[in-house]
Amino acid sequence: MACELVETVRRNLTIDWTQKESVKANLRRLVKRLLRKYGYSPEKQEKATVTVLEQAESLCKNWAT
Known part of the structure; x- marks a missing residue:
């Protein structure tokens, strides 16, 4: 799931x-959508x-290159 999350975020960054x-x-x-696909608890999805997204913001400098 983590790898798919990273790939999804990377593909959709501008x-x-x-x-x-x-x-x-x-x-x-x-x-x-990915969290639901892997059965993540609905109560914890927002957090x-x-x-x-916070982690993506901190790492996006490396991903943009």
Whole structure:
């Protein structure tokens, strides 16, 4: 699941994704879809989605290259 999450986020990043709400919304949707696919608890999906996006923001400098 983690590898699929990373690949999904990487494929959908744009140059200015941290400033565009529409891109962030799409990433949230994709992450939530993956969490549901792997049976992640619905009560914990929002926190997990926020965590994934925060980690992506901290790592995006390396992914953009």
